[in-house]
Amino acid sequence: MNEPLWQPSPTEMAETLVSQFIHYVEKKHNIAVVDFHGLYQWSVGQKGEFWSDVWDFTKIIAEHKGQALPSQLDGMFKSHYFQDAKLNYAQNLLWKNDDTIAVISLDEEKERDCLSFKQLNDAVSKVTQHLAKCGLKPGDRVAGLVSNTSEALVAMLATAALGGVWCSCSPDFGVNGIMDRFGQIEPKIFVSVDQYVYAGKTFDIADRVVEIGTKLPSIVETIVISATGALPDLSGKSVTSWQHIMSSYESMVIPYVQVPFNHPLFITFTSGTTGAPKCIVHGVGGTLIQHLKEHQLHCDIKPNDRVFYFTTCGWMMWNWLVSALASQATLILFDGSPVSPNDHVLLDYAEKYDITHFGVSAKYIDSLKKNEVSIKRTHKLKAMRMILSTGSPLAAESYDFVYDHLKDDVCLSSISGGTDIISCFVLGSPMLPVWRGEIQTRGLGMQVEVFDDNGHPVMGEKGELVCTAPFPSMPIGFWNDPDDQKYKDAYFSRFNGIWCHGDWVELKSDGGLIIYGRSDAILNPGGVRIGTGEIYRQVEQIPEIVESIAVGQDWNNDVRIILFVKLKKGAVLDDELINRVKKQIRLNASPRHMPSKVIQVPDIPRTKSGKIVELAVRNVIHGRPVMNVEALANPEALAAFKNLPDLET
Numbered sequence: 001m002n003e004p005l006w007q008p009s010p011t012e013m014a015e016t017l018v019s020q021f022i023h024y025v026e027k028k029h030n031i032a033v034v035d036f037h038g039l040y041q042w043s044v045g046q047k048g049e050f051w052s053d054v055w056d057f058t059k060i061i062a063e064h065k066g067q068a069l070p071s072q073l074d075g076m077f078k079s080h081y082f083q084d085a086k087l088n089y090a091q092n093l094l095w096k097n098d099d100t101i102a103v104i105s106l107d108e109e110k111e112r113d114c115l116s117f118k119q120l121n122d123a124v125s126k127v128t129q130h131l132a133k134c135g136l137k138p139g140d141r142v143a144g145l146v147s148n149t150s151e152a153l154v155a156m157l158a159t160a161a162l163g164g165v166w167c168s169c170s171p172d173f174g175v176n177g178i179m180d181r182f183g184q185i186e187p188k189i190f191v192s193v194d195q196y197v198y199a200g201k202t203f204d205i206a207d208r209v210v211e212i213g214t215k216l217p218s219i220v221e222t223i224v225i226s227a228t229g230a231l232p233d234l235s236g237k238s239v240t241s242w243q244h245i246m247s248s249y250e251s252m253v254i255p256y257v258q259v260p261f262n263h264p265l266f267i268t269f270t271s272g273t274t275g276a277p278k279c280i281v282h283g284v285g286g287t288l289i290q291h292l293k294e295h296q297l298h299c300d301i302k303p304n305d306r307v308f309y310f311t312t313c314g315w316m317m318w319n320w321l322v323s324a325l326a327s328q329a330t331l332i333l334f335d336g337s338p339v340s341p342n343d344h345v346l347l348d349y350a351e352k353y354d355i356t357h358f359g360v361s362a363k364y365i366d367s368l369k370k371n372e373v374s375i376k377r378t379h380k381l382k383a384m385r386m387i388l389s390t391g392s393p394l395a396a397e398s399y400d401f402v403y404d405h406l407k408d409d410v411c412l413s414s415i416s417g418g419t420d421i422i423s424c425f426v427l428g429s430p431m432l433p434v435w436r437g438e439i440q441t442r443g444l445g446m447q448v449e450v451f452d453d454n455g456h457p458v459m460g461e462k463g464e465l466v467c468t469a470p471f472p473s474m475p476i477g478f479w480n481d482p483d484d485q486k487y488k489d490a491y492f493s494r495f496n497g498i499w500c501h502g503d504w505v506e507l508k509s510d511g512g513l514i515i516y517g518r519s520d521a522i523l524n525p526g527g528v529r530i531g532t533g534e535i536y537r538q539v540e541q542i543p544e545i546v547e548s549i550a551v552g553q554d555w556n557n558d559v560r561i562i563l564f565v566k567l568k569k570g571a572v573l574d575d576e577l578i579n580r581v582k583k584q585i586r587l588n589a590s591p592r593h594m595p596s597k598v599i600q601v602p603d604i605p606r607t608k609s610g611k612i613v614e615l616a617v618r619n620v621i622h623g624r625p626v627m628n629v630e631a632l633a634n635p636e637a638l639a640a641f642k643n644l645p646d647l648e649t
Contacts (some may be wrong), residue, residue, distance in 0.1 A: 002435070002436070004401050004433035004434055005399055005400075005405065005412070005433075005434045005435065005436055006408070006409070006410065006411060006433065006434040007433035007434070008411070008430060008431060008432075008433075010299045012430070013430070013431050016051075016300045016314050016430045016431055017296045017297060017300050017301075017302065018036065018039070018296075018297040018298070018300065018429065018430065018431055019431060020557065021039075021053075021054075021057055021296075021297055022035075022036075022038075022039055024032075024053065024057055025039070025042070026111040028053065029049065030414050035431070036429050036431040036432055037511060039444065039485035040441065040442060040444055040511070040590070043444040043445045044445065044446070044447040044469065047068070047069060047445060047469065047470075048067070048068040049068075049069045049350075050444070050445050051069075051081060051082075051132055051289065051445060051472060052065075052067075052068040054289060054292065054293050054297070054391065054445070055068070055082075055289060057185055057296075058289070058292040058296055058327075060087065060092060060288065060289065060292070061087065061088075061091055061092050061095055061493050062085055062087035062258075062260040063086040063087060064084060064085055064086045064087075065082065065084075065085050065174070066082055066083065066084030066085050067082070067083075067084065068081055068082055070083055071082060072255070075210065075239075075470070076469060076470045076492070076497055076498060076499065077484075077488065077497065079259065079470035080261070080262055080470075081263075081285070081286065081289075081470070081471075081472040082261040082285055082289075082472070083260075085260065085261040085285055086258040086259065086260060086261075087259070087261070087284065087285060088160070088161065088163070088257060088258055088259065088284070088623050089160045089265050089284045089287065089288050090157045090160040090161040090254070090256060090567045091161070091256040092288055092326045092574055093157060093322070093323065093325035093326045094117070094120065094121050094124060094157060094161075094254065094325070096117045096325075096328055097117055097118050097121045098116070098117055098118055099113060099116045099117075099118055100116060100117055100304065100328075100330075101115070101116055101117075101330045102115050102116055102117040102119070102120040102325060102330060102331065103115050103120060103150050103325075103330065103331040103332075103333060103370050104306075104330065104331070104332050104333070104353060105149050105150045105333045105335070106333065106334045106335070106349055106353075107197060107334070107335050107336050108197065108199075108200065108335075108336035108337060108341060108345065112149060112150070112335075113150055115150055120150075120153075120154070120266035121159075121251070121254065122251035123150075123154045123246065124154050124157045124158050124161060124254060125249070125251045125252050125253070125254050126245055126246055126248075126249040126250075126251060126253070127154055127158035127245055127501055128158040128161045128162060128254055129245075129249045129252065130158075130223075130240070130245045130248075130249065131158055131162055131164070131189060132162060132255075133528070134188070134189060134220060134221040135188070136159070136162050136164050136188060136189060137162075137163070137164075137219065138162065138163030138164065138257055138259055138263065139163065139164070139165060139263075139264065139430070140164050140165065140187075140188040140189075141164065141165045141166075141167060141185050141186065141187040141188060141189075141267070142155065142156075142159040142164050142165070142166055142167075142187060142188065142189040142190075142191060142427060142492060143167055143168070143169075143185070143187035143189070143190050143191070144156070144166065144167070144168035144169070144191045144192070144313060145168070145169055145170075145171050145172075145173070145178060145190070145191070145192040145193065145205075145208075145209070145212065146168055146171065146191060146192065146193055146225065146313050147170070147171055147193050147196050147312075147313065147335045148170075148312055148313055148318060148333050148334060149225075149333060149335055149337045150312065150333065151225045151242055152168065152191075152313050153322055153331070153526065154332070155191045155223070156168070156322065156345065159189075159606065160265060160284075161254050161255070161256050161257065162255075162257050162596075163257035163259045163263065164189075165185075165265065165266065165267055165281075166265070166266055166267075166463045167181070167182070167185060167187070167266065167267035167268070167269070167279075168313040168314060168318070169181055169182070169269075169313070169314045170195040170312035170313055170314040170315075170608060171192070171193050171195075171203075171205055171208075172196070172198065172203070172312075172608065172633070173314065173608065173630065174208075174630050175208055175211050175212065175215075176628075176630040177235035177628070177630030177631055178208070178212055179212070179215060179216075180276060180628060180630060180631075181269045181277050181279070182212065182216060183215075183216065184276075184277075184279050184479055184480060185267055185279055185479055185633055186216070187216065187218060187219060188219065188220055188221075188224075189219070189220070189221050189223065190212065190213055190216065190219045190220060190221070190222045190223070190226065191222075191223045191225070192205075192209045192212070192213075192222065192223070192224055193205070193224075193225045193226075193227070194206045194209055194224055194225070194228060194230070194232070194495050195225060195227045196230070196335070196372065197335070197336060198336055198337050198340075199336070199337040199339075199340040200337075200340055200341065200530075206228075206230070206232055206619075209222070209224065209232050210232045210233065210234060213234045213237060213239070214234055214235055214237070215559065219237065220237075220238065221238045221240065222234060222237065222238070222239045222240070222241075223239075223240050223241075223242060223245065223481060223486060224239060224240070224241050224242065225241075225242040226241050226242065226243070226452075227567040228374075229241075229243075235507055237429075240437060254627055259284055260284075260285075261283060261284065261286070262283040262284070262286070262476055263283060263284045263285075264281045264282070264283060264284075264476055265282055265283060265284040265287050266281075266282045266287060266319055266422060267279050267280065267281055267282070267479060268280050268282065268316050268319070268419045268422060269314075269419070270419060270420075271607040271608075271609070271611070271613070273333060276627070276628065277628065277631065278478055278486065279478055279479035279480070280419060280420060280422075280475050280478060280479075281475055281476040281477055281478065281479055282319075282473065282475055282476065283473075283476050285471035285472065286471075286473040286474065287319070287323070287422055287473055288323065288602070289324065289423075289424075289472050289473075290421075290422070290423040290471070290472055290473035291320060291323035291324075291326070292323070292326055292327065293424065293443075293444060293445065294320075294423060294424055294427060294443065295307075295323065295324055295326075295327050296414075297325055297444055298424075298427050298428055298429055298430075298441075298443070298444070299357060299386055299388070299413070299427075299428065299430070300385065300386070300430040301324055301327045301329050301356075301357060302327065302328075302329070303327070303328035303329065304328065304329070304330065305324075305327075305329045305330070305356040305357060306329065306353060306354055306355045306356050306357070306383070307321065307329045307330070307331060307332065307334055307357040307359075308321075308332035308334065308349075308350065308353075308355045308357065308358055308359060309321040309357075309359030309388065309445070310333075310334060310338050310346060310359065310360045310361065311359075311361070311609075312608065312609070314375065314608055314609065315419075315608075315609040316418065316419045316422050317359070317390065317609075317648075318609055319422055319480045320422065320423065321359070324357075326528040329357075329561070332349070332353055332355055334346065334349065335433055338360070338364055339367070343367070343368065343371050343373055344368075344375060345375055345378075346358075346360065346364075347375050347379055347381075347406075348379075349379065350379070350381055350384060351379045351381055354382070354383035355381075355383060355384060356383050356384060356385050356386070357379075357384075357385065357386045357388065358384055358386070358388065359387075359388035359389075359390075360387075360388070360389060360390065361390065361392070361610050362389050362390070362391055362392045362393060362394040362395070362398065362414070363391060363392060363547075363610055364438055365389055365394065365398045365401065365402065366395065366398055368401070368405075368406075369397070369398060369401040369405075369538075369540075370543070370546060370568075373405065374404075374405040374406075374580050375405065375406060376405060376406065376407070376408075381406070381407050381410075384407060384410055385410060385411060385430070386410065386411045386428070386430070387402060387406070387407070387410050387411070387412050387413070387415055388411075388413050388414075388415055388428070389412070389413070389414045389415070390414070390415045390416060391518065391609065391610050391611055392533070392610075392611060392612070393416075393514075393515040393516070393533040393536075393537075394414040394437075395415070395437070395439030395533075395536065395537045395540050396537060397434050397537070397540060397541055398540075399412060399434070399436045399437060400436065403515065407456045411424030411430050411434060412428075412434050413427055413428025413429075413430060413434075413439075413440060414427075414428070414438075414439045414440075415427035415428060415439070416439065416503065416515055417443075418501075420475065420490075420491070420501070421471075421473050421474065421475070423443070423447050423473045424443050425442065425443055425446055425465060425501060426439045426441065426443065426448065426465075426505075426513050426515075427439065427440070427443055428440045428441065430440050432511075434549045435510075435512055436514065437514060438508065438512035438514055439512060439513040439514070439515065439538075440511075441511050441513075442511065442513070443483055445470075445471060445472075446467055446471050447467055447468045447469035448465065448466070448467050448507075449466055449467075449468055449504070449507070450462075450463040450464065450465060450466070450505055450506065450507045451463050451464045451495060451498075451500075452464075455495045455498075459507050459508070459509060459567045460506065460507070460508065460509060461506065462505065462506050462516060462531065463504070463505070463506075464494065464495075464500055464501075464502075464504065464505075464519060464530070465500075465501045465502075465503040465504075465505045466495060466498050466499060466500050466501065467498070467499040467501070468498050468499075474499075475487065478490075499629065502518055502519045502520060503515055503517075503518060503519060504516045504517050504518065504519045504522050504529070504531045504533075515531075515533060516531025516532075516533040516534050517531035517532040517533040517534075518532075518614070520615060521614035521615060521618075522550075523550065523551075523552045523559065523561050524552060524559050525552070525558065525559050525560060525561055525592060526558060526592065528592050530561075530592060530593055532549075532550045532614060534561065534589050534593055535548075535561070535585060535589065535593055535595070536548060536550070537549045537589075538584045538588050538589055538593075539565070539581060539584070539585070540562070541579055541584060542577075542580065542584060543568070544568050544571035544577060545566070545567060545571075545581070546566045546567060547565070547566045547604045547612075548563055548564060548565045548566070548604070548612070549563075549564050549604050549605075549612050549614060550562065550563045550595065551563075551564075551614050551617050551618040551621065552562070552618065553596075553618075553621055553622070553647060554622065555596075560595075560596040560597075561593070561594070561595040561596055562595060562596065562597045562599065562621065562647065563581070563595035563597065563598045563599070564598075564599050564600075564601045564604070564617070564641070565598060565599070565600055565601070566600075566601060566602065566603060566604050567600060573598065573599075574598040578598045581595075581598055582594050582595065582598070597646055597647070599644065601637070601638055601640040602637070603634055603636075603640070604637060605617065605632055605633065605635065605637040605638050606632065606633055606634065607631055607632060607633060608631065608632070608633045610633075616629075616632070616638065617638070617641050620638050620641040620642055621641055621642075621644065626638060
């Protein structure tokens with residue numbers, strides 16, 4: 001019988017926050033919950049009591065709480081939690097105001113700054129005063145073209161303090177990509193850096209700031225976080241430097257504006273590779289309570305823990321990360337390349353700064369494996385209790401790598417959910433064992449199931465990930481979608497009235513899950529549905545291959561699988577390697593998974609958050625246009641997939 005890769009000791013389980021929460025629930029409701037599985041079943045069976053208890057247990061600050069659920073649910077789409085509540089997101093992150101460390105900001109070479117909770121409060125106070133002076137009102141948008149630094153955090157918190165709506169892109173976006181996003185939401189305030197550093201190189205974007213600042217007529221104030229000290233000329237429009245704000249205002253008590261539970265807080269953007277990016281609006285209360293639940297009950301984030309996630313400000317993991325302040329944790333922010341100046345720079349920082357929660361992408365872990373990084377002998381990582389992975393399914397072999405070469409006494413939690421819900425459907429638990437290749441559990445309070453094509457729940461079979469009951473962090477809707485038609489079409493059209501997320505998954509009998517890829521990228525040779533993740537898991541084991549992408553090509557009234565591979569320097573895609581790839585897939589997945597063609601390309605196209613784009617490649621090989629290539633980190637990579645002679649035979 002297989003053994004788990006890790007499991008908590010009875011003492012470790014008893015010390016977790018979720019164990020404390022179980023005791024809290026049992027005492028309050030006079031019931032026997034017993035363990036995590038029992039808690040999950042209770043949480044989806046008694047949603048009102050569960051979310052109300054999460055509110056109280058995590059000590060949410062609010063002017064008014066009210067009932068968790070309305071007296072009668074009106075289907076999933078129209079059901080909202082805490083309809084009478086009034087609160088402020090920033091207040092819940094900044095209530096601590098002492099000399100303990102709130103945020104440490106790092107770049108590729110050094111520590112940029114370190115702010116206590118008091119210093120963070122003071123900085124937010126100053127920016128709040130300036131935004132109020134500029135006329136920012138509840139519901140107004142503030143758009144940030146910002147790096148993952150303390151300044152971006154302060155700007156977001158000041159926006160939220162006044163009831164404004166924060167949205168951001170990373171500074172490597174081009175003008176068209178930025179306009180595709182910010183142009184839809186008409187921001188009142190524009191906050192931007194004028195340069196950024198990546199992989200040791202400095203990129204000046206002052207001209208981009210000018211173009212955006214002048215192209216968007218809704219902007220009344222541009223705030224520049226200037227590395228040079230110079231301010232751009234915006235043809236008479238108001239421009240202020242970050243440094244001027246910090247020196248011109250005195251710290252005062254922050255006037256937190258109390259807003260309804262479903263008042264907009266964040267706008268996040270879909271990748272935009274299949275059309276104009278969707279602007280997804282997330283509410284104040286749903287975002288806060290969902291993040292608190294995930295941080296404390298699933299990740300065991302406690303006061304003074306040090307929480308890190310490698311992300312840019314253009315990915316929802318940044319929003320997820322910064323909410324950890326509400327649990328009194330210290331944020332570790334990093335701006336730059338995760339492999340510069342070396343491929344273990346993030347692990348060096350994890351050791352130096354006693355990071356307790358280390359979050360990265362599945363691709364990052366795979367790259368460490370490919371580069372044979374082994375740090376067990378050089379890095380103790382004594383403080384680290386949890387490694388988090390997202391962005392794509394984490395291969396079973398990557399689980400082995402973590403425990404064999406990084407750390408053996410750690411809870412490895414693969415998590416998945418996304419931009420759509422600014423949180424997770426499935427994730428980890430410090431009370432449960434870690435099994436090779438499996439996500440540990442469904443999110444508490446999230447009635448997640450797997451449906452077959454006929455809309456029937458299945459277990460132990462592959463199907464669509466769905467959520468059959470409402471949850472607090474459901475989006476308020478899409479921006480500029482007055483009748484909610486785009487929102488309904490995106491999530492509720494596949495199975496009438498039920499959230500269909502678009503992931504192809506399997507729910508195991510023990511409650512664990514395996515994600516096989518996105519449903520819209522599912523391959524269908526001979527009418528058999530195959531997840532691309534099943535192919536990638538096998539290809540990743542071939543040492544000569546750095547990365548791959550599999551797509552379906554329409555061929556002879558059917559679909560054939562085409563596998564594109566990026567090779568290590570010096571490797572050659574000869575018949576021997578092609579046969580080895582096919583054999584690996586055939587023996588360990590199935591003959592139906594085996595590609596008809598294996599083709600070498602110089603690079604694999606991906607979004608700015610690191611996700612490979614099967615749909616874009618599929619469009620290219622079929623001669624169809626790719627929408628919004630600005631959303632890609634390396635759009636030039638698509639050229640290698642055009643007009644390939646190998647695809648004509």
